[in-house]
Amino acid sequence: MPQADRFRCYLVTKTPDGKFESAVVERTIGDLPPGEVLVQVQYSSVNYKDALSAAGHPGVTRKFPHVPGIDAAGSVTESSSPRFKPGDEVLVTGFDLGQNTWGGFAKYIRVPADWVVPLPEGLSPREAMIYGTAGFTAAMCLDAFEQHGVRPGDGETVVTGASGGVGSVAVAILARAGYTVVASTGKPEAHNFLRSLGAAHVIDREELHDTTGKSLLPERWAGAVDIVGGGTLATVVRSMRHGGCATACGLVGGHDLPLNVYPFILRGVTLAGIDSVACPMLVRQELWAKLARDWRPAQLAAICRQEIGLNGLDQALGQIRQGRTLGRALVAP
Numbered sequence: 487m488p489q490a491d492r493f494r495c496y497l498v499t500k501t502p503d504g505k506f507e508s509a510v511v512e513r514t515i516g517d518l519p520p521g522e523v524l525v526q527v528q529y530s531s532v533n534y535k536d537a538l539s540a541a542g543h544p545g546v547t548r549k550f551p552h553v554p555g556i557d558a559a560g561s562v563t564e565s566s567s568p569r570f571k572p573g574d575e576v577l578v579t580g581f582d583l584g585q586n587t588w589g590g591f592a593k594y595i596r597v598p599a600d601w602v603v604p605l606p607e608g609l610s611p612r613e614a615m616i617y618g619t620a621g622f623t624a625a626m627c628l629d630a631f632e633q634h635g636v637r638p639g640d641g642e643t644v645v646t647g648a649s650g651g652v653g654s655v656a657v658a659i660l661a662r663a664g665y666t667v668v669a670s671t672g673k674p675e676a677h678n679f680l681r682s683l684g685a686a687h688v689i690d691r692e693e694l695h696d697t698t699g700k701s702l703l704p705e706r707w708a709g710a711v712d713i714v715g716g717g718t719l720a721t722v723v724r725s726m727r728h729g730g731c732a733t734a735c736g737l738v739g740g741h742d743l744p745l746n747v748y749p750f751i752l753r754g755v756t757l758a759g760i761d762s763v764a765c766p767m768l769v770r771q772e773l774w775a776k777l778a779r780d781w782r783p784a785q786l787a788a789i790c791r792q793e794i795g796l797n798g799l800d801q802a803l804g805q806i807r808q809g810r811t812l813g814r815a816l817v818a819p
Contacts, residue, residue, distance in 0.1 A: 491515050494819065495592030496796045498540050500550040506542035510796045518596040519587050524564040525576060525597070528611040530555045530590030531618035532794075532815040533651060534738070537803040539584060546585055555590030555817070556583055557618040559611035567599035575605035577774070579619045580763045591799060593819045603770055606778035616790045616814055617777055620651030623762045624659055625773040625781065627711045627733040630758040631665075634731040638664035641708035641727055645669050646694060646718050648685070649676035652735060654813045656711045658683040658783035665709065670694050670718075676812055683785050696721040701748040707732070716740030724748075726755040735760035738809070789813045 491514050498508045515524070539547040539554040547554070559577040562570045570576065581601045583589045588596075605614060617625075631643070643660055647653045648669035660667045661684025669685035670693065671677070677688045695717055696703060705727040712719045713736035720743055723732050734757060749755040765773075783789075791813040794802055802815050 493593035494796060495553045495588075496555070496799050498542070498547075498550060498552050498554060500542060506540070506550070508540055508800060513592075515594060515596075518594060521596040522565060522567040522599040523562055523570050523576070523597055523602050525558060525578065525595050525602070526560045526563050527558045527590055527593055527595055527819050528560040529615035530559075530817040530819065531557045531615045531620070531651075532799070532802045532806055532811075532817060533557065533619055534806055535619075536584060536589075536591070537807045540799075540803050541807070549586050552586070553588040553592050554584050555592065556580070556585065557615055558583065558590030558595050559605065559614040561611075563594070565599070569599055570602060575611060576602050577605055577611070577614045578602055579622055580765060580770070591796060591817060591819065600767065603767070603774055606775045608782075609774075609778040612816065613786060614774075615816055616786055617655060618651070618814065619762055620814060621655040621659075621777060622765075622770075622773065623652050623735050623760055624656035624711065625777050626760045626762055626765065627656060627735060628659055628663060628781065629769075629773060630733050630760065631709045631731055634756050634758065635729070636709045636731045638666070641730075642666050642668050642686075642706060643709035643711070644694070644707045644722060645685075645711045645713075646691065646722065647671070647713035647736060647738060648680055648688075649673050649812050650713060651811070651814050652713050653711070654680070654683060654789050657685050658785055658789060659777070659781045660711070661685070662781055662783040673812070679812055682788060684783065691718065694718050694721045696724070700724065701746055702752065705753070709733075712736065714739035716742060717744060720744045723755060723757060726753060728753045729755075731756040731758055733758045733760050735762075790816055792816070793818060795819070
């Protein structure tokens with residue numbers, strides 16, 4: 487058992503009139519949900535889904551009181567699974583963590599063993615959380631490029647919404663893997679940051695918002711990592727080169743997709759959906775190993791733009807809801 491049964495967490499409660507309130511409070515180990523592995527959390531990170539959870543979005547979290555935090559990394563304190571023993575360094579992203587299972591905005595989490603990934607050699611808990619779900623999602627996009635035969639010499643790859651968590655990591659790991667990266671953003675203040683991560687070019691997001699209604703646009707992109715969705719993704723798909731692969735992993739710009747089939751049947755374009763929540767464990771472990779070694783960017787530390795404690799979460803979650811973040815924000819519970 488942990489030396490201290492009580493721990494601090496960021497707890498969101500639903501009031502009788504249907505509003506949601508948050509506070510940093512103390513809870514006990516016994517308050518945690520069931521699971522085979524108890525982990526002392528060293529770091530978590532701030533994600534858009536955490537902001538939705540903290541605001542009571544029913545598509546993310548339906549059970550309150552609740553502790554958000556879809557990412558966590560630290561060391562095992564207790565385990566009834568033979569796969570883990572006290573002292574093992576581990577990470578947890580995806581599955582139900584931070585959605586309807588109490589998450590990483592706390593000093594402890596307790597989860598099923600099947601959710602737990604041994605920390606890859608060469609990656610610290612802090613570095614793992616600079617990546618977090620955002621970085622793992624970016625890794626799944628790069629893996630999709632490789633699975634569909636998109637190679638670094640095939641042409642430019644575009645990253646939309648590039649200044650945020652997924653986008654900034656995608657820029658960095660794609661550049662590390664040898665791709666020519668074009669970063670799209672609506673934030674002029676992010677241009678130098680994105681170039682420092684390896685972007686060859688930075689363009690305004692309006693360049694990826696075509697309203698002509700044309701079925702096909704001039705071929706440009708061999709690969710695309712799209713975090714925006716909506717009209718931006720439609721423009722990107724219509725601009726793909728023959729045999730290109732566009733990955734869809736976000737919808738901050740809308741969930742509708744105004745497209746027809748021409749990019750797919752005339753250019754052989756692949757639109758690959760990215761779901762980091764239910765990714766199989768074997769693939770999960772393989773991609774984390776690549777993030778620790780082959781895809782690890784020299785600028786990994788620079789992706790972290792902010793490190794906060796639990797008391798700083800209200801402000802950080804508000805910033806991410808308003809789209810005012812650059813890179814990644816770490817949380818040290």
